[in-house]
Amino acid sequence: MHSNFILLLTIFSMIFISCKKEDDFIVTGMKPIYLPNDSLYDIRNIDIQPIVNSGTIYLWQNYLFVNEVGKGIHVIDKSNPSLSTKITFIKIYGNKNFSISDSTLFADNGKDLISIDIRDMLHIRVLKIVKDAIKNDNVFPPNFSGWFECADLSKGIIISWENTSLTNPKCNKQ
């Protein structure tokens, strides 16, 4: 009984493997990494973070703001430019763009506009989220041509793309 089962399993595996070899199109390409929608609005100060994949820079009063693509904003105190130092990180998943007026930070998360009170830089406060106001959803992997897994925005916003092995991808960028 036991050996029969193993035999069956082996046969099935062989069939499966052979099918896969003949029919599946396997290629290296890009796959979207999603942020589930429920973690999207966890916007707050967290400890200073390493600057890894940075974007937009912005100067306001004594602070330099540096976007960490898809993750939030580094805040650097430059009141003494000879000793500039990071003081906090504003966590905003999906963020790429922002601007400041009247002590209010306006930031995106790829789909919403968020206004944030920054009068107390170490204790920021979300004022309003204008949902689905902006679409910068990067459904195509940036600076890339080739096969990629098609984006499915119902899974959440795309925060990054990873290079991986894809089976039967349906999207291709020239």
Add this chain to the structure above:
Amino acid sequence: MINFNLKISSVFLIVVLFFTSCSKDSNARLANEQGKSGSITRFAIVDHYLYSLSNNEIVVFDITKKDDPTKINSIKVAYNIETIFSYIGKLYIGASDGIYIIDITNPRSPLVQAKESHQVGCDPVVVKNNIAYSTVKQGVGCNNSFVSQSQLLVINVSNPNNPFTVNSFPMNAPQGLGYDGNILFVCDGASGIVVFDITNPTNPSQIQNIVGVNAVDVITDNGLLIVSTTNSYNFYDYSDVNNIIKLSQIDKN
């Protein structure tokens, strides 16, 4: 003649003083409260309005109430729009194949006025008076298109309906740029930051080159230059442009 000039000057001074005093508590304060962006950005605030590039559109938000910004309009431009710069009643939008000039005389209803077309490439833009400065980078552009020659372009935008290129300078790998008065800083990738004198606006002359950095974007702030590089953030003192001093550096990672 001298008297006449004096009179004009005094009238001018009075007018300026008048405007300064009466705008102190509303717009001027708001303007002072606004920050300054690098040139590679998709958000621009002008007075009580936020303009955001959103895929192929400009989305307009009324931000008069900070705790209740509202989306009031969206205007289709093109899918390849990349950067936005505001300057005196206009928005200048860098696309991968040119610059769109958008009139915001009616701030709630931006109007696409013209497009300056050039070879394809990523291209932030800044504007001073009637002259726009824009970079195009050789190699694979924003839309995987190929650019044959990296350049700094000088574009006459005095007639917003008919912008035209008046000068160009070969560069290595230019990206962000910014100016303060008559000094223009252009990030040129591994070639560092090229500093131009733009006293003659259509004919920039190179006066400095800050080397040893792979420069991406800049912000100028009254003698303080902030540069994002591929691996750090650097602060420089350029109050003496012939003797630019590095003040500090924050490394990535």
